[in-house]
Amino acid sequence: MPAFSIIIPAHNEERYLQKTIDSIKKQTIPDYEIILVTNGCTDNTEEIAKKNVDAKTRHLSLPKPNVSVARNAGALNAQGETLLFLDADTQLAADALGKIKEKFTEQYAVATTLAEPDSAKISHRLAVSFKNLYHYLNIYQGCSGALICRKKDFQAVGGYNPEIIVREHRKLALKLKELGKFACVNTAVTTSMRRYQQWGLFKVSLFWTKKWLQDRSGTLKESSYEIVR
Numbered sequence: 001m002p003a004f005s006i007i008i009p010a011h012n013e014e015r016y017l018q019k020t021i022d023s024i025k026k027q028t029i030p031d032y033e034i035i036l037v038t039n040g041c042t043d044n045t046e047e048i049a050k051k052n053v054d055a056k057t058r059h060l061s062l063p064k065p066n067v068s069v070a071r072n073a074g075a076l077n078a079q080g081e082t083l084l085f086l087d088a089d090t091q092l093a094a095d096a097l098g099k100i101k102e103k104f105t106e107q108y109a110v111a112t113t114l115a116e117p118d119s120a121k122i123s124h125r126l127a128v129s130f131k132n133l134y135h136y137l138n139i140y141q142g143c144s145g146a147l148i149c150r151k152k153d154f155q156a157v158g159g160y161n162p163e164i165i166v167r168e169h170r171k172l173a174l175k176l177k178e179l180g181k182f183a184c185v186n187t188a189v190t191t192s193m194r195r196y197q198q199w200g201l202f203k204v205s206l207f208w209t210k211k212w213l214q215d216r217s218g219t220l221k222e223s224s225y226e227i228v229r
Contacts, residue, residue, distance in 0.1 A: 007074030023091035040065030090145035109180030143169035
């Protein structure tokens with residue numbers, strides 16, 4: 001039985017999925033399984049997933065796109081004690097699992113990591129640095145593109161709400177925080193800046209600032225989240 005189950009939901013992620021898988025295979029700790037959950041794909045994502053199936057990698061295929069349903073399906077099939085939900089456009093640093101194993105002790109129920117942008121643009125790096133700061137200082141408990149919890153705790157809180165596909169990590173983290181503390185593990189994932197590139201820094205910042213203020217004031221309402229590929 002592996003220590004970690006790394007669950008990757010993928011909807012039309014042919015540009016990113018292989019790099020994400022390759023980053024996992026470079027881990028200094030090999031005690032993991034990968035569960036790829038393709039959902040409603042219309043590109044070559046499923047073919048990429050199938051080509052990577054081996055002794056440590058499984059593939060689940062769902063007919064409709066829904067990231068929360070996909071993550072729940074992965075967790076249901078997971079064998080590891082610790083679940084790592086990883087976005088399909090997000091790559092792990094080679095020391096990630098080792099750092100998580102060291103930091104994610106029993107006092108914590110949910111964790112994320114620091115992040116690095118896949119772009120050298122200064123505005124992108126500043127935006128990610130700000131996000132790292134509020135995670136590291138525990139000002140806000142969100143997700144860098146990787147969310148960590150124990151399978152027993154995930155099951156105890158009922159997993160992801162299948163009706164929510166925006167801020168679904170945040171909603172799960174709040175439920176898990178009732179069982180223990182939130183941690184920010186000192187390792188970085190490299191995440192895609194495609195939304196910043198297509199929306200622009202101002203629109204992205206305004207969107208998430210509005211959501212943060214709504215969350216703090218208790219007036220948060222879910223909204224659709226335009227898919228960017």
